[in-house]
Amino acid sequence: MVEVRLYDDVNENHAVITSGGAVKIIKNHDYSTHKGHCYTAKHVWYANPASAASDILFVTNSTNYVHLWYDFEATSKGEFTVHEDATATSAGSTITSYNRNRRNTSEALSVISYDPGVSSAGTTLTARLLSGIGGSLAGGGETSIGEYLLKQSTTYLFRFTDKSVTTSDCMIALSWCEGSNEKV
16 A cells, blocks of 8 residues: 655644545654554652652663653652753663553663663753642642653753652653654
8 A cells, every 4th residue: 555644743743645545644643653663661769768869861862863751740849850961870770661552562772761870960951849738738740741852862861859858759751752753
């Protein structure tokens, strides 16, 4: 079957026109998921000490373009930040990523780890505060409003810094698509 693809950069959609004349409008990330180019990974920290930082490093490779979304939650007040060009002194522990198309066996080329040694956070791209008055009213969560189009061969740091006086739990989850061009 012959397919013709038309891209709409403004609305981030594309149309697939088949040789039979059928037209289907697809969001780019939905198409990438179906092709097996989208992945997800997360890590949960339980009973983190007060004032501790919970870090995830995400390292893009030199050949693929990456579109990324994040999600985080915490049971205490604190600050969530995203940094670009972080410097790591140690990689930390690897986090397994999963292909979002469960029928596809391709693996992510980006490398993800938790609790790395970080000597420099790099440039802060975003910062979000979780507030509360303490106890069961502290904490909260944040989901990225839009996607990040990440640079190739770059180290990104996703960090939650606890600002409470007690232990807390926190979770950082990442979802991303990888591809050989910007239309992942």
